[in-house]
Amino acid sequence: MTLKLGPIADDKPVKVSIDVPADIYRDLTAYAEAHAAETGLPSQGPTKLIVPMLAHFMADDREFAKLRRRSSG
Template identity: 65%
Template sequence: MPKLKLGPIADDKPVKVTIELPASLHRDLAAYAEILGRESGRSADPVRLIVPMLVKFIATDRGFAKARHTMGDAKPRA
């Protein structure tokens, strides 16, 4: 089985945000959560995957890092 990029979800105090997702993206999140749950042995809520995925995406986006550095804010936010 391939190794997923997303690891276990940290238990962190959430900030509520309401968004609309395309149905196809929700299906992909649900499938990802199911696979992650099988790998980790813990169930995963598809909604709780959004934040860690965005954090990982932003952390690995070289174009964003360069642009942020150019703006003078080189320190990544947690």
């Protein structure tokens, strides 16, 4: 199995607080465990996955990339 989420960089965070539905939290927890098993690193819990998942999602969104190119150029 190869998960889409690669290694998680240790970066200086900005504090953001969100509420997620319980089923999403359970899925994030399961994903965190699968990610830990795949990478061989200890699980850092589901909250560490949110930022890399969002970054991956935005990087793969072609329409968002077009919008960013238009707004920066």
